[in-house]
Amino acid sequence: MIVPLHIIPPLRTVQVMRYLTPLREGGSLPAIAEADDDFLYVLKFRGAGQGTKALIADLIGGEIARAIGLKVPEMVFADLDEAFGRTEPDEEIQDLLKASQGTNLGVHFLSGSITYDPAVTQVDPLLASCIVWLDAFITNVDRTARNTNMLTWNKELWLIDHGAALYFHHNWSNWQAQAQSPFTLIKDHVLLPQASQIKEADAKIRASLHPQLLQNIVQLVPDDWLQGDDEITPTEKRKVYYSFLEQRLQQADLFVNEAINAREALI
Numbered sequence: 001m002i003v004p005l006h007i008i009p010p011l012r013t014v015q016v017m018r019y020l021t022p023l024r025e026g027g028s029l030p031a032i033a034e035a036d037d038d039f040l041y042v043l044k045f046r047g048a049g050q051g052t053k054a055l056i057a058d059l060i061g062g063e064i065a066r067a068i069g070l071k072v073p074e075m076v077f078a079d080l081d082e083a084f085g086r087t088e089p090d091e092e093i094q095d096l097l098k099a100s101q102g103t104n105l106g107v108h109f110l111s112g113s114i115t116y117d118p119a120v121t122q123v124d125p126l127l128a129s130c131i132v133w134l135d136a137f138i139t140n141v142d143r144t145a146r147n148t149n150m151l152t153w154n155k156e157l158w159l160i161d162h163g164a165a166l167y168f169h170h171n172w173s174n175w176q177a178q179a180q181s182p183f184t185l186i187k188d189h190v191l192l193p194q195a196s197q198i199k200e201a202d203a204k205i206r207a208s209l210h211p212q213l214l215q216n217i218v219q220l221v222p223d224d225w226l227q228g229d230d231e232i233t234p235t236e237k238r239k240v241y242y243s244f245l246e247q248r249l250q251q252a253d254l255f256v257n258e259a260i261n262a263r264e265a266l267i
Helices: 052-067 091-098 125-137 172-179 184-188 198-206 211-218 234-250 252-266
Strands: 013-022 031-035 040-044 075-080 102-108 150-153 156-159
Touching: 013 040, 013 091, 013 102, 031 075, 040 052, 040 075, 052 075, 052 102, 052 125, 052 211, 052 234, 125 184, 125 198, 125 234, 125 252, 172 234, 184 252, 198 252, 211 234, 234 252
Parallel strands: 013 075
Antiparallel strands: 013 031, 031 040, 040 102, 075 102, 150 156
């Protein structure tokens, strides 16, 4: 059976069984954990500093990347029950686990992968351009030479950690202005020097990325991740995420031209 392009399969749900290793490279203390399906996952915790907003950005950004043909490890909803982590000796980690009861985000652990190093590995120009396009689209500030958030696995480039994207949701009042932003921070993108086919990437992606697909990706976000201290309801927030992405897609020339100009300034 042929699945329509706008259909986004639901994420699987797993139960976290064992906390294995903290990954202290990030401020949010993600960890490698084993789930009840016997796979290992990099676990992103709802109780970490940025809360569920980082999980939402990671989920939406990662699934958009997957939808346009980029390689992203499988993401799952990872449940922590209230008893999990009671025996953890590290007090900081124990507090994090207690604050993360419920649904978290798990990203399939790519065993044997290595961090992408731009000094060692060259990326195909069209692939580099597609990644630059994606990060300008979702306003991802965190794909720089300092922190590439890409892995080389089985001789292929995989994207991870989009939790710093969609930063408009830290201030809901200005989302419309952010939607129309050219995203000047694209000048710091680690792949920009190799992205010589941004116009070609733009044409390729716009042919496949359409509003219904974006809406279906936003629908993946659990309602309880959209709860907050503000007075905006989960339904209203979901509408804002979709409207932000739809407007950026409609006005993609803004960030595409910004990326092209930023690259020309580099070379």
